[in-house]
Amino acid sequence: MDEWDVYFVALHFQTGHKIWTGDKILINALKEKGYNICVTTDDLKSKLYKKD
Numbered sequence: 001m002d003e004w005d006v007y008f009v010a011l012h013f014q015t016g017h018k019i020w021t022g023d024k025i026l027i028n029a030l031k032e033k034g035y036n037i038c039v040t041t042d043d044l045k046s047k048l049y050k051k052d
Contacts, residue, residue, distance in 0.1 A: 001029045012037050020044070 005026050008019050018039045021027065027038045 001026050009037075 005023070008021070008026075009030070011017075012019050018037050019026075020039050020041075022040055027040070030037060
C-alpha cells in the first residue's frame with residue numbers, strides 16, 4: 001500500500017462501496033488485515049456479462 005491508498009479506503013468506510021482497483025499490492029494488504037473490500041475489472045466482467 002502507498003500513502004494515497006488511504007483516501008480510497010476511507011471513502012469505502014464512508015460510503016460502504018467496494019474499491020474498484022487492479023492494484024494487487026493494495027488488494028493483498030487489505031486481505032491480510034481481514035478486509036475484502038476490493039473488486040477488480042475481471043470480477044465485474046464475470047458478474048455483468050453472460051458467457052455464452
